[in-house]
Amino acid sequence: MRRGYLLPALFILGLLSACAKEQTPRLVEDIGVAAYTDSMVELPRLRYANGDITINDRCPVRKVSLNPRLMPLFVNGKPLGFC
Numbered sequence: 001m002r003r004g005y006l007l008p009a010l011f012i013l014g015l016l017s018a019c020a021k022e023q024t025p026r027l028v029e030d031i032g033v034a035a036y037t038d039s040m041v042e043l044p045r046l047r048y049a050n051g052d053i054t055i056n057d058r059c060p061v062r063k064v065s066l067n068p069r070l071m072p073l074f075v076n077g078k079p080l081g082f083c
Contacts, residue, residue, distance in 0.1 A: 034068035059083030
């Protein structure tokens with residue numbers, strides 16, 4: 001093998017081994033209905049029945065208040081709300 005191909009081959013091998021770790025998806029339990037944490041604030045966060053609070057206070061798409069009827073997307077175990 002030529003020296004010029006050794007570094008890219010090692011990089012690709014390392015990348016494949018890092019991606020090979022099997023991570024099993026898990027279902028998130030029903031977190032219940034959301035409620036606003038503080039009604040006095042213009043853009044309040046949402047608190048769910050299990051105690052989780054959204055990491056954002058506004059919709060990432062339209063920059064308006066979060067919709068408590070929509071299920072959140074979990075990012076690193078924390079809920080991200082949407083409008």
